[in-house]
Amino acid sequence: MKLKLFVFQLIFVFVFVISCGGSMPLKAYENASSLREKAVKYELQDYSKEQFDIAEANFSEATILINENNRRNAKKTTELLTTASNSYQTALNEGLPKYAEALKNEINSERESSRNIKAYKIDKESYELAELNYINGMEALKINNYENAVDYFLEAKKLHNKAFSSTKEIFDESAKNIKEAEEKLKEIEEL
Numbered sequence: 001m002k003l004k005l006f007v008f009q010l011i012f013v014f015v016f017v018i019s020c021g022g023s024m025p026l027k028a029y030e031n032a033s034s035l036r037e038k039a040v041k042y043e044l045q046d047y048s049k050e051q052f053d054i055a056e057a058n059f060s061e062a063t064i065l066i067n068e069n070n071r072r073n074a075k076k077t078t079e080l081l082t083t084a085s086n087s088y089q090t091a092l093n094e095g096l097p098k099y100a101e102a103l104k105n106e107i108n109s110e111r112e113s114s115r116n117i118k119a120y121k122i123d124k125e126s127y128e129l130a131e132l133n134y135i136n137g138m139e140a141l142k143i144n145n146y147e148n149a150v151d152y153f154l155e156a157k158k159l160h161n162k163a164f165s166s167t168k169e170i171f172d173e174s175a176k177n178i179k180e181a182e183e184k185l186k187e188i189e190e191l
Contacts, residue, residue, distance in 0.1 A: 025074060028081035029066065032059055035088035039095075042150055047095030047102075055087030096146035103153035104141065107134060110160040119163035122170055130159030 036059055039045075045052045062080035065073045111134065114120075120127045137152030 025078040025081055028078050028085070029062070032062070032081045032084045032088065035085050035092065038147075039088045039091050042092070042096060042099055042147075044091045044095035044099070047098040048091035051087045051091040051094060055084045055091060058084035058087065092147075096150060097144075100137075100141055100146045100149040100153065103150060103157065104137070107137075107153055107157050107160065110157055110164070114160045114164040114167070117164060117167050117171070119160075119167040122167040123163040126159045126163035126166065130156045130163060133159060 032055075036055065039052060039055065058080045062077050062084060065077045065080070111130075114127060114130070133152045133156035137149045137156060140146075140149035140152060
């Protein structure tokens with residue numbers, strides 16, 4: 001998925017450079033695209049909706065002007081891309097702390113579930129890696145490094161889910177085997 005996005009962006013930039021020459025704002029487009037990619041990655045439309053929507057509207061309008069290859073609107077395109085970049089950055093600044101806190105709360109629930117099922121005994125590797133990522137996320141959160149905190153929390157969440165699922169699968173299989181054994185014992189007793 002990331003490779004497809006990268007290839008698409010690379011093709012778009014290549015076409016953009018060839019069709020627009022030096023008159024269109026390539027640097028502004030690259031900056032806005034980079035910030036947009038982060039905002040989308042962190043789902044900031046849910047945490048800083050107003051700024052995200054402003055950024056998207058400006059980015060879309062600029063992209064239309066670029067696709068029309070309208071060099072007369074290079075200044076307007078640059079202004080739209082600058083506004084989009086500023087709004088994406090504001091969305092990141094506003095949304096990442098909220099997203100990090102929301103993830104921290106989700107992970108606390110995930111941690112409790114995997115601890116209760118004793119995943120630390122069955123899938124020790126995933127559990128320990130999840131806990132390490134959780135600790136790193138908490139440290140990043142303390143120093144207001146929200147982007148790293150979110151990345152660590154997402155990884156911790158994924159690993160806790162893996163530890164929980166693999167442990168539950170083993171318990172479910174064991175319960176099924178016990179039930180089958182009890183049924184066979186019951187049949188033998190009846191004979």
